[in-house]
Amino acid sequence: MGYDPANPMQDRIxxxxxxxxxxxxxxxxxxxxxxxxxxxxxxxxxxxxxxESGAECHTVRVGCARLISVSLIRDxxxxxxxxxxxxxxxxxxNNVEFMVDSAAKVxxxxxxxxxxxxxxxxxxxxxxxxxxxxxGWVHCHTPxxxxxxxxxxxxxxxxxxxxxxxxxxxxxxxxxxxxxxCGAVHCSDIAILGVHRKxxxxxxxxxxxxxxxxxxxxxxPLGAVKPKKATLENGEEIKSVxxxxxxxxxxxxxxxxxxxxxxxxxxGDGIAILVGGKISNSRTAPKFSKMVIPFLPNTPPRxxxxxxxxxxxIDVYAKDARKYERVGEWAExxxxxxxxxxCNIPFTDKxxxxxxxxxxxxxxxxxxxxxSHIK
Amino acid sequence: MPKHDTPxxxxxxxxxxxxxxxxxxxxxxxxxQCWDILGQMELSYKDKITHWKHGGIxxxxxxGGGVIGRYSDSPKQFPGVAHFxxxxxxxxxxxxxxxDLLRKICDMWEKRGSGxxxxxxxxxxxxxxxxxxxxxxxxxxDATHELGMDLGGSGGNLRTPxxxxxKARCEWSCYDTQAACHDMxxxxxxxxxxxxxxxxxKIKFSGCPNDCVAAIARSDMSVIGNWKDDIRIDQAxxxxxxxxxxxxxxxxxxxxxxxxxxxxxxxxxLCPTECMWMEGDELKIDNSExxxxxxxxxxxxxxxxxxxQTGATICMGAKAPILDGAQIGTxxxxxxxxxxxxxxxxxxxxxxxxxxxxxxxxxxxxxxxxRERIGESMQRIGLPTFLKVMEVDVxxxxxxxxRSNPYVFWKSEEVPGGFExxxxxxxxxxxx
Numbered sequence: 001m002g003y004d005p006a007n008p009m010q011d012r013i014x015x016x017x018x019x020x021x022x023x024x025x026x027x028x029x030x031x032x033x034x035x036x037x038x039x040x041x042x043x044x045x046x047x048x049x050x051x052e053s054g055a056e057c058h059t060v061r062v063g064c065a066r067l068i069s070v071s072l073i074r075d076x077x078x079x080x081x082x083x084x085x086x087x088x089x090x091x092x093x094n095n096v097e098f099m100v101d102s103a104a105k106v107x108x109x110x111x112x113x114x115x116x117x118x119x120x121x122x123x124x125x126x127x128x129x130x131x132x133x134x135x136g137w138v139h140c141h142t143p144x145x146x147x148x149x150x151x152x153x154x155x156x157x158x159x160x161x162x163x164x165x166x167x168x169x170x171x172x173x174x175x176x177x178x179x180x181x182c183g184a185v186h187c188s189d190i191a192i193l194g195v196h197r198k199x200x201x202x203x204x205x206x207x208x209x210x211x212x213x214x215x216x217x218x219x220x221p222l223g224a225v226k227p228k229k230a231t232l233e234n235g236e237e238i239k240s241v242x243x244x245x246x247x248x249x250x251x252x253x254x255x256x257x258x259x260x261x262x263x264x265x266x267x268g269d270g271i272a273i274l275v276g277g278k279i280s281n282s283r284t285a286p287k288f289s290k291m292v293i294p295f296l297p298n299t300p301p302r303x304x305x306x307x308x309x310x311x312x313x314i315d316v317y318a319k320d321a322r323k324y325e326r327v328g329e330w331a332e333x334x335x336x337x338x339x340x341x342x343c344n345i346p347f348t349d350k351x352x353x354x355x356x357x358x359x360x361x362x363x364x365x366x367x368x369x370x371x372s373h374i375k
Numbered sequence: 376m377p378k379h380d381t382p383x384x385x386x387x388x389x390x391x392x393x394x395x396x397x398x399x400x401x402x403x404x405x406x407x408q409c410w411d412i413l414g415q416m417e418l419s420y421k422d423k424i425t426h427w428k429h430g431g432i433x434x435x436x437x438x439g440g441g442v443i444g445r446y447s448d449s450p451k452q453f454p455g456v457a458h459f460x461x462x463x464x465x466x467x468x469x470x471x472x473x474x475d476l477l478r479k480i481c482d483m484w485e486k487r488g489s490g491x492x493x494x495x496x497x498x499x500x501x502x503x504x505x506x507x508x509x510x511x512x513x514x515x516x517d518a519t520h521e522l523g524m525d526l527g528g529s530g531g532n533l534r535t536p537x538x539x540x541x542k543a544r545c546e547w548s549c550y551d552t553q554a555a556c557h558d559m560x561x562x563x564x565x566x567x568x569x570x571x572x573x574x575x576x577k578i579k580f581s582g583c584p585n586d587c588v589a590a591i592a593r594s595d596m597s598v599i600g601n602w603k604d605d606i607r608i609d610q611a612x613x614x615x616x617x618x619x620x621x622x623x624x625x626x627x628x629x630x631x632x633x634x635x636x637x638x639x640x641x642x643x644x645l646c647p648t649e650c651m652w653m654e655g656d657e658l659k660i661d662n663s664e665x666x667x668x669x670x671x672x673x674x675x676x677x678x679x680x681x682x683x684q685t686g687a688t689i690c691m692g693a694k695a696p697i698l699d700g701a702q703i704g705t706x707x708x709x710x711x712x713x714x715x716x717x718x719x720x721x722x723x724x725x726x727x728x729x730x731x732x733x734x735x736x737x738x739x740x741x742x743x744x745x746r747e748r749i750g751e752s753m754q755r756i757g758l759p760t761f762l763k764v765m766e767v768d769v770x771x772x773x774x775x776x777x778r779s780n781p782y783v784f785w786k787s788e789e790v791p792g793g794f795e796x797x798x799x800x801x802x803x804x805x806x807x
Binding site: 002003005008009011012013014015016017018019020021023024025029033034036037038039040041042044047049057059063064065066067068069070071072073074076077080081086087088089090091092094096099118119120124125126127132134135136137138139140141142143146148149152153155156159162164165166170176179180181182183184185186187210215218219221251253255259262264265266267269277279280281282283284286288298300301302323324355356357 | 383384386387389390391392393394395396397398399401402405409412416419420422423424425426427428429430436437438445459461465466467468469470471472473474475476477478480481482484485490491492493494495496497499504505512513515516517519520522523524525537539540542543544545546548551553557560561564565567568584585586587588589591592593622624625626627628629630631633641645647667668669670673674676677695696697698699700701703721745746
């Protein structure tokens with residue numbers, strides 16, 4: 001049995017799709033599907049959902065690094081087998097959830113999680129939950145920074161807020177290791193974004209074999225990539241491209257289309273911090289994150305500048321914002337000039353949009369606040 | 376594969392957050408290519424650039440996606456990761472698993488790959504991280520035969536749909552997100568596995584406007600639960616909140632002393648439409664003014680619930696910044712019924728949604744440029760055209776405000792007499 005390379009089509013099964021979700025429901029979920037009345041967070045990381053039938057589902061939420069081994073998954077399975085009838089789930093933000101059907105079963109579960117040492121409980125309510133993130137240097141070909149390492153460093157620093165609920169509202173932190181944003185960080189309270197700052201080099205020796213030149217040229221949204229002949233060391237003249245460096249916005253789309261145009265650079269690459277985005281429609285409409293720190297260097301293994309920048313914004317927000325106010329709602333209420341002043345973040349021209357739709361962000365009123373920025 | 380000297384990686388073993396380095400080292404005892412993952416990552420930490428080569432097209436026979444080719448740029452130094460492809464397995468709706476299935480996945484992956492995973496990828500797939508080309512067909516065989524699982528999407532196709540946990544464990548879900556996600560995934564298996572689109576297309580299903588799967592930011596088509604009728608009020612429970620017997624926001628704020636709960640300050644004054652007030656002991660809501668933002672329901676979950684006439688709102692065109700800038704989904708269809716298939720069938724339901732999906736795809740496959748997300752096509756060609764394509768009535772809800780420039784693209788048939796005119800006749804009235 002098994003795959004037979006001599007007969008690859010024999011007994012082949014395709015397009016079966018994912019397994020049906022219902023078979024993986026704990027009994028309390030199956031029996032109370034669509035009947036839930038309300039929920040309560042009984043302590044950080046522990047949720048109680050109550051059904052109209054009176055049944056209760058107690059969920060313990062555990063932080064997970066996302067980049068995990070099958071050994072750790074088996075450890076999770078051991079816990080789920082012992083406490084949860086062999087069922088567990090992952091959340092959208094890469095947390096693990098263990099569910100039990102009575103309050104009495106919660107503490108023994110918490111005890112076993114604590115004993116493991118790599119299963120912190122938290123990530124609920126007005127706290128800071130897991131950072132959704134991308135691959136970074138562990139698996140991606142276009143990153144401008146690492147992902148797992150930066151997340152580890154930031155979460156180590158913010159850990160007290162993962163296990164508590166002392167923020168004015170939930171704070172969603174996200175990391176994407178380049179502008180492609182597999183992690184779609186553009187609507188996060190705090191976004192950590194890998195950015196390039198040097199234009200692509202053109203590898204004339206390789207471009208002929210690796211790239212379709214019209215695609216490389218068309219890849220540039222600003223028309224900065226143009227056809228140009230180049231001469232190789234052996235004197236051969238080839239068709240290639242040139243980059244108008246003044247026009248480059250370092251998006252990296254050319255490299256995605258043409259591997260002979262690499263941007264990666266140890267000094268050019270680093271991290272930008274964007275803040276004030278949100279997804280939820282609660283009170284205010286979903287918002288984009290706004291760039292407040294255009295560049296911080298890549299400083300592995302602990303990315304101290306990035307960790308400090310995130311911590312600073314969190315601390316000022318926690319002190320200054322009103323209950324229920326998300327970071328973006330707070331910044332809009334006090335005004336972005338006040339945000340920069342209170343957070344002691346220097347405001348530079350890099351935070352003024354000059355791409356498409358830029359005008360929508362320019363201030364067209366006499367209403368502003370006098371802050372230290374006005375000399 | 377031998378161990379490498381990895382002082383910077385080792386540093387990340389410390390600290391309270393779970394350490395992926397510790398985990399990699401445990402797995403390396405069984406899959407020694409994990410030593411090379413650590414070694415190559417250490418080199419990236421030193422050089423501050425990635426050491427993965429650009430791209431590489433690999434896959435399984437008959438599919439155009441689901442496997443991402445990956446090759447090391449330093450294969451001699453790190454032979455264990457010379458070929459290190461990613462396999463995306465389509466996750467079950469909202470990511471509940473039995474340990475039985477998980478253990479089978481673990482055994483298969485320890486045998487056929489690195490033993491490292493992402494639980495989960497950003498789009499929702501269960502990601503198996505790192506294997507060689509010769510293992511791809513055996514993995515696909517094992518997945519379909521032994522695990523009952525299939526590959527997810529990659530490239531210019533329907534990416535693996537994902538959903539919030541909906542009615543499984545949430546009191547606010549306005550439709551069955553898991554059934555919808557599973558149904559659409561099954562209905563469009565061909566679109567998931569065989570790329571035929573200009574670029575990626577993501578669909579995400581959220582049960583209410585809190586949007587826990589970030590559909591409105593991350594999916595070309597977001598299907599967000601909504602309701603038409605009145606918020607349900609339990610006046611007795613409102614009093615319990617006022618008296619301080621129930622914790623606001625389900626206890627989300629219990630870690631800090633925010634003072635006594637004030638329904639005026641925390642609910643009524645924060646309502647964006649100012650449609651709530653107290654009349655004696657009764658909380659009143661003018662539901663015709665309500666925009667269903669969820670704030671009041673979030674704060675008093677035991678007192679307030681979404682209405683019973685429920686369905687979904689469709690927003691379209693969200694995407695990350697590459698290339699024209701980030702977009703949040705634009706509201707296209709204010710309300711549709713979300714009716715699952717009859718008789719417990721796992722596909723063939725949600726017909727209203729299916730119609731909108733297919734109208735959008737037909738147009739985008741015709742008009743979209745190579746690597747243009749549908750949100751960019753919408754921007755380039757214009758919302759009025761897109762609304763015609765989707766065959767929805769144009770309503771003021773489609774805009775934040777009316778346009779402020781006068782440059783209307785009038786059509787010939789909209790103007791009496793049309794655009795065909797006789798310039799000589801015109802000159803008889805108006806000499807040059």
